[in-house]
Amino acid sequence: ETTWTMASGYADSNFMTQNIQKFIEEVEASTEGELKITLHSNGTLMKLDAIRRAVQTEQVQIGEIRLGSYSNEDPMYNLAGLPFVAGDYDSAWALMQAQKPYFDELFDGIGLKVLAYQPWPGQGFYTKEPVNGLADFEGQKLRIYSKATQDMGNALGFEATILPFAEIPQAFATGLIDALFTSPQTGIDIQAWDNTNYFTAAGAIHTKNAIVVNKDVFEALPEELQAALVAAGEAATASGWEMSKATYAAQLDILAENGMTVTEASPEIIAKLKEIGQSMMSEWEATASPEAKAVLETYQSGL
Amino acid sequence: MDILTITAILGAILLLLLAGGLWIGATLMVVGYIALDIFSPAPAGSLLATTLWDHSWGWALTALPLFVWMGEILFRARLSEDMFAGLAPWLDRLPGRLLHVNIVGCGVMAAVAGSSAVTAATVGRMSLPELKSRGYSETMAIGTLAGSGTLGLLIPPSIMMIVYGISAQQSISRLFIAGIVPGLLIMGLFMGYVMIWSAFNRDKVPAAAERLPLVEKLRRSRRLIPVMLLIFAVIGSIYGGYATPTEAATLGVFGALGLAALSDALSWHTFTESLLAATRTSCMIIAIILGAAFLSVGMAFLGIPVTLAEWVSGLGLSPGMLLALLTLIYVVLGCFLEGASMIVLTTSVALPMVVAAGFDPIWFGIYLIVVVEMAQLTPPVGFNLFVLHGMSGRDMWTVTRASLPFFALLVLGVVLLAIFPGLATYLPDLMLSR
Amino acid sequence: MGSHGQPRSQGRARDLPVRALIPSDQAAPAPGTCRARVFHVPLRESTHMRRSLDLLYKVSGGIAAFFLMMIALTIVAQIIGRLIGVTIDSTESGGFFLAGTSFMGMAYTLKTGGHIRVSLLLSRLKPGLARAADVLGCAFAAFGCAYLCWQTWDMIHDSWRFGDLSPGLMAIPFWIPQSVMLAGLMVLTIAFLDDLALLLRGRMPGFAAPHEPALDDIEQGE
């Protein structure tokens, strides 16, 4: 009998954590209790961004990571983060399939093995005023957190203001920022209705989290346990997609229940985002290796 | 071995090492190391290095050395002395006189800084020498500072509220607003205590200077203007939407340097000395913060706080009893754990429990913050005690004894919050429609 | 600890002559303070070794202070950048400079008596026993610090091996700021060893130095 410690970064009510709990039950059932996993969710063991290193160095055996955090290391981490590269769940699934072999090799090189992927729901704009067209973004101060969000914000006409996540509520209250581009989940996490009145859904981006296990620890397991883990991981990926889809609709309802006006982005905004996505994609291609570009081609040829 | 035995062993080691004179940060690391190495399968050494690294470059901490530096500059440029000289004539008739500057000063500082260590260290740097040289009771000078320093957590902005808001998924904006009235209430309790104490200890408060005519008072108040301007600029930069609290700290530094230059007190020597002194103070505080962070990683791996909270949840208590027992547990945890870890490690179990018992999650957040404030004042691990010990050079026992009345007043604050929950919930409900 | 050695007039730190930066080779505290009972009056050492070590702490403390100034400068750059519409990110650089300040300043803080201890038991022990506890604590801290250096080296090696880059706009390899942490910890280890040697030879260790508390003239017998 083996017991693993798992670290994850989001609250128990977050669908990603719920999916992880399902995955853990699945593993325990299919291995008949041979492999038990103790989950420490919500960053109680360590911060989300420290989990990858913790798994690499066997501080914990298994953990949840946010792929987008590592965009600086390899362009592949960032591909799903470009607007409208994969703007809906089906294309996000296809992109994930195309990326899989590349990520397997990438993670193998840093001592990790990916068991499952979970997609974030589509994103949108949280604003104080209604958004009908691009003109409504002009001069608004948008909170950004990365090179990609900065480029996007500037191209849409925002003034980009870089801020750590935890400073958001106060920055809204004092007028340091006027707008936020993020998922409904994050909006609910920070109770965005206290500071904003409108959510303009754009979809556009489905970044992913991954459940990763230490490679050596994994390979030291008997083969049938390895197989059980892989199978449970594949099931978790599939259910991750389903839960994300279901959650997205439910979350838009939560925003509305809390008094926010939820609308779809106008065609003008979608067209602009697609245009920005195209230009960010060409920049992406300029920095990507031939192997990474091959992943993009495989994905696009399958669409 | 059961979790209670392990907790008792770890607690005993902690006390022994602290009493034996090992440095506080080092002691906390050793206890965390023992927890991980002996009682858990996790690799203690590698966790030690990564935990220290992860916690040493957090954005939330950057305001600490900056505010401390600002305090050093104001002190060395005699600007803090000017402030006291300007305030003194106005407080002549208030029992306790300049002792109230500690409380109000901490309240004002708390509106800028998000942590209690920063609040106590910055105000203390300026006020301790002034109060001492004017003959105020040292015990009260230290006690008011240690107590009011904790306001940094309750009056927005507050790092603890952000920590609670994120781990309990509650609105940080709501928490910030909810903290204002309880913050003022606790200031009021402290000031009331100072007045009553002064009435009974007239010999320990220096005699009032000669009563000045209004014109003279106003003339002397000119010395207040520079520091007041700086305070308004720093607060205004945050609430006017020009700067984040960390950025405001930087403005504070440059403002203080500017004022020092204007009053001809800025030399290469004051500059480097203030910088080196700020480095020393922040290194001292950060060494303890890092030790506390590692100890809480040990506690998290062992699951000690969660086990305690689960035990309470299994008892099926009435709301009143539940709150009383939780407070007791938090006070005990607070003796050993640093505030943020107390919140992070217990919220997932404690919050559903108190919500089921009918408490408002925002109210519970404010209650937790006040309890964490109490933890800053309880030995052996109490941050404000450490800060005041480091700043005043007085031993831990003296500092703890001086802080004791203010700990009791915080307990009174918790009781008042429990009886009148509206203290915390009225303002956010009024200002933010749900 | 924290007894104040230098006799002072009414508390004005700024009126005093510049305190010697590294007091480990300073004269012992004035008679009557608790330290003087514990340590022999040390002879002023001025060996090559002593001067090099003191220079080491001074330089690392100076670097720490410089990093602290850099936190302020990068944040000002961010504010100005925002006013003129240029995005400059100081959240990450500020954090790295903070780590630099913290670790590079550790030894300097120790040697100027800045790190605090509770020592309730210690102050009630006989001088001989108290000294033994000091020696033990110091030796233990030196050992622990050396161990931490080794673990930090492993962490840096991993950061380099895995090619970890910081997540913000700067994208700098993590091993660079982490190396500053290691450097600071190494100086701290040396400082502990140095203090241990001073203790063993009956001299005043740096950690027992008065560190300019905000209150002066401790009452006798506290």
Ligand code: NA
């Ligand atoms: Na505050």
Ligand code: NA
């Ligand atoms: Na405490």
